Amino acid sequence: MDNGKKILNTVRDAMAVGLSELVSEALSDANMKIVNEPAGRRSRNLNLMNERSAVLERFAVNMRAHFDELTGVVEKEVNVLGYGSLSLVEEEDLEAIIAMEGMISHARNCDISEYLSFTTRFDTLFYGMRIDESNNPMDPEQIGEAFKEAVRPLGMTATELLITYRKFNSGVFHNLEKALTEANNILVDNKVLPDLDMAARSRTEQQNKRSSRPQKINPTDRAFATAGAAAGGxxxxxxxxxxxxxxxxxxxxxxxxxxxxxxxxxxxxxxxxxxxxxxxxxxxxxxxxxxxxxxxxxxxxxxxxxxxxxxxx
Structure with a gap:
């Protein structure tokens, strides 16, 4: 096994575990919300706590598959949705689908710094292949797809599905920066573009920078500096x-x-x-x-x- 594949597998396993922990918390929150829904809007026998282990296992398998597709260990499955199948989507289910798409788009914009750093580093592990949104295992769309496929066998109602997606958004997508930071740190530890400016800085340095107060300026100096600048202008x-x-x-x-x-x-x-x-x-x-x-x-x-x-x- 070459070094690049070893690094990929290290990132893959760490992300499968870390994201699964976030998904587990999201399922707990979703279950609490679902049990309080009116009987007509939820399944009688659905209990996400009873299904959590199976969902987490499927999610981890799906996440690992996204990484393995890059090395040819597994083949990428192209999911083609034809016009005929569109008519089978219930209006309520469509609301959940649209909601997930919006969550994915928002997650991309919120975590752009860590995301770009990871993508830049991760891309150097491959020759003749470009890592982008379509094949990046840490892209929100790939993560969201892994989760959607993991909960699909549960046969949830539209209300349950929308609740679960929203809890997934708040529990996973809102904490995606932490996962991306961990992935970046793994790559840095393995000497993958360690000097990349944005992601090479440690989280401690960033926190210290946020918490430090700006140096105070003497009011007299500030007053004369302002007056001088105005006069010059x-x-x-x-x-x-x-x-x-x-x-x-x-x-x-x-x-x-x-x-x-x-x-x-x-x-x-x-x-x-x-x-x-x-x-x-x-x-x-x-x-x-x-x-x-x-x-x-x-x-x-x-x-x-x-x-x-x-x-x-």
Whole structure:
């Protein structure tokens, strides 16, 4: 067994165990909610606590299969849903299906940092294959599919299914970042892109960063710094008002040289300079473009000063 496959199996086994623990808690919460539902909206004989072991076993098997599909240990099963089978989906079941899709989309957006770090690292374990949403075992859609298949044999009512999906969302998807962090740590421990900036930082460092207070600034220094910045900005704008629209770049340079003795150059910081250069470049490109009509060029040249002032404001 090569090293890449060993690493994959380590991640696979850890995720199957960790996610199964979250699923177990979600099933407990769902069962408490279901037993309080009116009799007409739930199955008489359904007790998720009695079915929990079987559900967890199926879920773990499904999760491991998603990992094994990448190495060819098992073949990926393509589940094709035809138009004929769509008519067999009850309206209430459709609500649960749509709800799960929304949960999957939300989970992707919430855990994007850890998810991207894991995907980037995990992708390096394979040659000739790209890891993306369609085959990433830790993608919310893959995890959600593993759970849906695990509870399918229970034959739950639409109400029970929706409740169970919602508890799965709050118990598993809302804690997916922890699982992704664990998966990233396993890859880092195995020297898989250990210097990747976002995921290489430890959770302790992130917590310390959140808990640390910003350094206090002397009120006097802060007041004078604000006043100085405001004065510099006003001085810069007064200079910009004197610009000649005929040649913007030369006009800027000429005025800055003339006013250098009055500390004008020191008043213009790098950010302001970048703004001036950018706007100057844009208007010169417009003027040099032969496809732009002359009236448009004249109008843009006349408005160039005002636009620079607005940008600096």
């Amino acid at each position: 006003q001085q810069l704008l007064s200079v910009m008002q004197k610009l000649e629209p005929q040649n913007l770049s030369k006009s800027v340079g000429k005025l800055l040289e003339q006013e250098s003795s009055a500390d004008t150059l020191r008043a213009i910081d790098s950010e302001s300079s970048d703004i001036v250069n950018l706007v100057t470049f844009l208007y010169e490109e417009i003027w040099n473009d032969k496809t732009v009509p002359i009236p448009v060029k004249e109008l843009s040249r006349q408005n160039s000063n005002n636009n620079i002032e607005n940008s600096l404001n």
